[in-house]
Amino acid sequence: MGNKKKLKLAAIIDGPGWNHTSWQHPDMPSDAGENIDFYVQQAKLAEDAKFESLFLIDVSHVGPGNIPHYLSMFEGVSIMSALAMKTERIGLSITASSSYTDPYNIARQVLSLDKISRGRVSLNAITSNPGGMVNFSRGHLSKADQYPMHIEFLEIIRNLWDTYEDDAFVRDKENGIFLNPHKMHLTNYRGKYFSVEGPLNISRSVQGRPVLYTAGSSPTFVDIATTYTDGAFIGGFSMEETKHTAMALRRKLDEKQRNQDNFIIATSQNPIVGRTDAEAHQKYMELAVLNRYQRIAPPLFLGSAESVADEIQEWHEQGIMDMLIIKQDHPYGLRDFIELVVPILQEREIFHTEYEETTLRGNLELPKPAFRNF
């Protein structure tokens, strides 16, 4: 199948890699997960390359024995607020877990960040597998509660983001009218897990609502994503596995009569590229030798820039992904991808050369949702 939209690119910019030892690479700042200079440098790199978005994953199940990055990382809204002031066009995506946070707080934080960045924000609302130490008073959920609670969370957030119609705040000084109260709508939600009356205390986004994703792999996830969100973040240990989930999402979108073009299927890979296959393998070996006790799996996208661009093009054209989220284990993973692969994707006209719009939703080619048009 073809993909009508151009490929979208995002960059996971936090942390010194996604295994136990890549922080030991001589060129990796070992404190990368809480080093503001590192985040700013990576954000600017991605923005100069016209990536649609920065992306942060999140970890709620913290505990001894986690990979180092999980134990030394900035909280998402805080770091994205700083990056909003250091960037101008690139999107800012944070991840938050419905299993451990209250929807009112997240709705408020994310919409505030959206205003600060003038419409560049997305929320990846996830569930969290029970695990780690007990750090939240609610404790760990049973598996059976995760998705029912997630549905409530998503419904409330969407309602709260549409508390006010676009022109609700009149701010007419002469006549002393700040708000048209008829254009304020309460949420009045009473669920099993959350009860929220509303109103939220911030006006509607210039994007309509911040872009909303969720992540997972199960049939329940597929059903929820295609009902509530603008996009889905899916895992991919192989092309076949990723394709399986992507096609399940596409079938469900069709079933629900949702236009596939108005939905973003995103997956994350950690490419290691070189000018030649040999150079890429050399970079992979730099990481592999750091871990003498465990094999670090070679990335799916490993090799010369041409061969990696070919694979990306194939995944995109087959509809396996609309957005590729680059994460890095190698200290130059993102830089190399930008220098070597992005120009090829641009030459082939798969990836854009300039930001088309000012909002993230615009750059993702997603329509602005009308008020309370769920």
Ligand SMILES: Cc1cc2nc3c(=O)[nH]c(=O)nc-3n(C[C@H](O)[C@H](O)[C@H](O)COP(=O)(O)O)c2cc1C
């Ligand atoms: C691609 C992907 C990204 C995820 N990102 C996170 C994350 O950042 N933090 C987290 O706690 N869980 C994350 N998860 C876990 C999911 O939110 C979910 O709890 C898990 O996949 C179980 O749901 P499922 O059975 O529907 O797959 C992620 C899962 C996938 C597949």
